[in-house]
Amino acid sequence: MTHEAISTVVTEVACPLCGHACDDLSVDTAGAALAVVAHGCDRATSGFARLGAGSNVATPRIAGRAATLDEACAEAARLLAASAQPAFGGMALDVSGARGAMELVDRAGGVIDHMNNEFGWRASRVIQDGGGINTTLAEVKNRADLILLVGTDAVSAQPRFFERCVWVEETMFDLQPASRRIVYLGGGLDTQPGHSPDGRAPDVFDFDLSRMPEALSVLNALAAQQPVAGDAPLGIALARWQELAEALLGAKYSVIVWTGPAFEVSQLDLNVGAIVSLVRRLNVTTRCNSLPLAGNDGDLSMGAVHTWQTGYPMRTSYASGAPKFDPLHNGIDRLLATGEADALVWLSSLNDLQSPPATGVPTIVIAPPSLKLASEPQVFIPVATPGMHHTGHFVRTDKVVTLPLQALRRSALPAAGDVAVAIANRLKEVQS
Numbered sequence: 001m002t003h004e005a006i007s008t009v010v011t012e013v014a015c016p017l018c019g020h021a022c023d024d025l026s027v028d029t030a031g032a033a034l035a036v037v038a039h040g041c042d043r044a045t046s047g048f049a050r051l052g053a054g055s056n057v058a059t060p061r062i063a064g065r066a067a068t069l070d071e072a073c074a075e076a077a078r079l080l081a082a083s084a085q086p087a088f089g090g091m092a093l094d095v096s097g098a099r100g101a102m103e104l105v106d107r108a109g110g111v112i113d114h115m116n117n118e119f120g121w122r123a124s125r126v127i128q129d130g131g132g133i134n135t136t137l138a139e140v141k142n143r144a145d146l147i148l149l150v151g152t153d154a155v156s157a158q159p160r161f162f163e164r165c166v167w168v169e170e171t172m173f174d175l176q177p178a179s180r181r182i183v184y185l186g187g188g189l190d191t192q193p194g195h196s197p198d199g200r201a202p203d204v205f206d207f208d209l210s211r212m213p214e215a216l217s218v219l220n221a222l223a224a225q226q227p228v229a230g231d232a233p234l235g236i237a238l239a240r241w242q243e244l245a246e247a248l249l250g251a252k253y254s255v256i257v258w259t260g261p262a263f264e265v266s267q268l269d270l271n272v273g274a275i276v277s278l279v280r281r282l283n284v285t286t287r288c289n290s291l292p293l294a295g296n297d298g299d300l301s302m303g304a305v306h307t308w309q310t311g312y313p314m315r316t317s318y319a320s321g322a323p324k325f326d327p328l329h330n331g332i333d334r335l336l337a338t339g340e341a342d343a344l345v346w347l348s349s350l351n352d353l354q355s356p357p358a359t360g361v362p363t364i365v366i367a368p369p370s371l372k373l374a375s376e377p378q379v380f381i382p383v384a385t386p387g388m389h390h391t392g393h394f395v396r397t398d399k400v401v402t403l404p405l406q407a408l409r410r411s412a413l414p415a416a417g418d419v420a421v422a423i424a425n426r427l428k429e430v431q432s
C-alpha cells in the first residue's frame, strides 16, 4: 500500500456523502486513509476513511479472477451485446460519472434507474400534478422562523442540517437564529438536535409515523380554518394542533422539511400531496416553503444529467433507440424479478455500503473496491471516488448549487464515468 509522503491537510473540502454537500471540511491526506480532521460528521469521517483508503491495490476481476481493465471492459461489452434488455442500477455518481453512464446505457439500449428512485419518482409525480414551492438551504438559514419536520429528524438523512442551517451564529436579516421554533411531526425521531443553543426544547407531536396522512389532514384542515372531529386527533389534544396551525399562519417564513425515504412507500404520494397542499394554503396569507432533503448517493446529480440530456427523469428505457420514460414499468427491481431484464450493470462510485441486488442474471459491478458483495459478479471493476481521488461536480439537495469536488489524493483506479465510456466504445466495436 502506498502512503503519501508529505502530511497535508486540505481545507474547504466539499463532501459528496450526502445531499447537504458541506463545503467546509478539513481532510488530512497523509495517512493510509483520508482523515476528516474538522467539520465532518460521523458519516463523512467513516466514508472518507473507507472510500479514500487503499484503492491502489484493487484490480478488475472477471468471474473472480484478476484481469486487466481492458479485459474487464471487453468482457462487460460482450455480456451487454448478448443481453436483450440490460438494467442499469445503483447510479450513485457525480455529474461526470453520470455523463459516462448515460453514454453506456444509450449504447446498450438498457433501462436506467437509481438506488433511491423508489421514493424519487413518486414524489416527482405528485409535484408534476400539483406543483410545489421549495426553498434553498440559504433561505432556511437566513429566514426560517418556524421549521416543521414531517416524519424526519433531518439529521438521519443529512447529519449537519441543524449545525449548518438552523443553529447558526447569525443570519443576513433581523432573525435571531436561536429564536427559531422547531416542531417535529411524528414519533421515534432523534429530536436532540432540535434543542436551541439556550436549551429550549422543540415541540414534538409524538405518534406512529404510519399515521402521517391523518396528521397532515388535521393540519391542512385547521390551516384552512375547517373543523376537525374529536378533541384529540392521533391522541394529541386538539388545542395543540390548533396552536400549531395558528403558528404556521402567523410565521413570517416557515419551512416544511421532509424526505421521501422517511415515509412508507404506500403513503408517499399521499404525504407529499398533503405537504404541497399545506404549503399552498399557507402562502395565501404568509410565506411557507417546502424543503425536501434529497441528493444522497448522487441521486440529484444523476437525475440532473439524465434530464439535461433527455428531458425525462430516470426509469427510462433506451431499448427502442429513443428514451421512453415509464416509472411504473421501468423500475429495475421489477424488471429483474419478472425476468424482463437479462443483465445488470451496477454503477456506484459514491456508495460502498449498498450492494447490488442478488439476481440470477449476468452482473457487472463498477464500484469502489470497498463495496461488500453478496456474491462475485461476472465482472467487477474497482473505481475511484469523486471528491477523494479525482475532481467532479455534485448537485446539492436544494438543486441551486452544484459543488466542485476536489482530488485529495492520487489513485491508480479509473473514474466510473471513464470506465462506462470505455465499455460503450468496446460495445460499439462488437455491434458494428
Ligand code: SF4
Binding pocket: 015, 016, 017, 018, 019, 020, 021, 022, 039, 040, 041, 042, 043, 044, 158, 159, 160, 161
Ligand atoms: S452532513 Fe453530509 S455533506 Fe455534510 S459532512 Fe456529513 S455526510 Fe458530508
